[in-house]
Amino acid sequence: MNKGIWTKKYLWAVLVLLCVHAGPYLLLPVITVYGRMLSGSDTLAGMMASVFALSGLFARFLSAYLLDRMPVKKVLQLFTAAMAAASFLYIFSNAYWQAFVLRGLQGFFYGVTCTAMSTYIVRLLDPADRLEGIGYSSLTGNLANAVCPTISYALLGPDVNRFRWLFTAVFLSVVISFLMMIPISGNVQGRQESKVTGSAAGNISAILVPFLTWVCMSFSLSSVSAFLSLSALEKGFAGIGLYFTCNVAGLVTSRVVMRKMMDIIGEKRMICGMIITIALSLCGIALSSDVRQLYVIGLAVGFANGCLAPMINTKMVNSLPDSAGGFANAAFFAAGDIGFIIGPTFWGMIAGILNYQSVFIAASCIGIPALGMQMFAKEKKEA
Secondary structure, eight states, rough: GGGOOOHHHHHHHHHHHHHHHHHHHTTTTTTTHHHHHHHHHHHHHHHOOOOOOHHHHHHHHHHHHHHTTHHHHHHHHHHHHHHHHHHHHTTTTSSSHHHHHHHHHHHHHHHHHHHHHHHHHHSSSSSGGGGHHHHHHHHHHHHHHHHEEEEEEHHHTTTOOOHHHHHHHHHHHHHHHHHHHTSSOOOOOOOHHHEEEEEEEEHHHHHHHHHHHHHHHHHHHHHHHHHHHHHHHHHHHHHHHHHHHHEEEHHHHHHHHHHHHHHHHHHHHHHHHHHHHHHHHHHHHOOOOOOHHHHHHHHHHHHHHHHHHHHHHHHHHHTGGGGGGGHHHHHHHHHHHHHHHHHHHHHHHHHSOHHHHHHHHHHTTHHHHHHHHHHHOOOOOOO
16 A cells, blocks of 8 residues: 555545535435425435436536636635535425425535545645545545435434434534635646646547446446345345445455556556456346345445546546646546436336346446447557
8 A cells, every 4th residue: 555645635635525425425315205205206206316416417517617727625615615505404494396406506516516625635646646545535435325324314213204403414514524624725726727738629538438438337337226126125135235235345445456456457457357347247136046146246346346436537637637637527427427317217217128137237238338448449658
């Protein structure tokens, strides 16, 4: 492990990023419950969840524009303050349309803030340390996703109805994030520097292959989050929750060993290997006949995804000048958003026409174009 990344600034920035995730992730597992309570409709409850991701996608493009023209700290504080305001208003929401609008605003402000914080972390890192630095910082999202649901249900109580307690906790977590941003250095990037980044078309061309690769893999992996539980119930599997525990274990393990593996195997072969691993694992889900097989698959998917995501992110950042880091990070997050927004609806159509097993077989086939793009992409030689 390269200790060059473990500076006070980096550790503090990672802690801030974890807090940035905490507020929105506290609502993530229960927002549909609140939407159903207010509207009485499962469709409208689902829309409450979707609007967060959709507004976050649009936020990526705004953040790319702002981060190449404004100091990161200003962007962070402005949009975190806005997210705090939206979170505070949740406490007084008592109609579906109010909560729907606030969830959309929260997704938008979170999208900008998360991208800005990730960009700040990239700028703290030496280029040689980016893979490890991005890898470890991205674990904050997994940690928040693992811990926040437990906190949410504890605050909601046994009847899952104390939403004002939960909204208050969300607001306080965002306020804490804002306060923690105060010691962050300005990290000013002037307009003059941003002129050297080239045209938008040139930037898009430079990151097109990794961008499309990540769209494909996010699209493929969305099948797991959408239909693994339903598939397991149909097969009569018990204890499916351990799949996600194994998945997190694979993610954590990947961060420790991926740099050494890449040094031995090489970046291109490593990326191709992780794509193949995910594709074969999805086939394995379809063919599994015992829940213990799913645990092994969860470990493999977690490890492969844990390697692939920071490698693709780092590749996109390294493909552009440092002054276009905001654009590169925004593009990476947007690619993931696109895959996870359109994926569940598409896989739902496949499940409705065929069955859950067909969903995972089809999802594994999405790895073919991703693999093809990587195999035939021209490597850009670094100076």
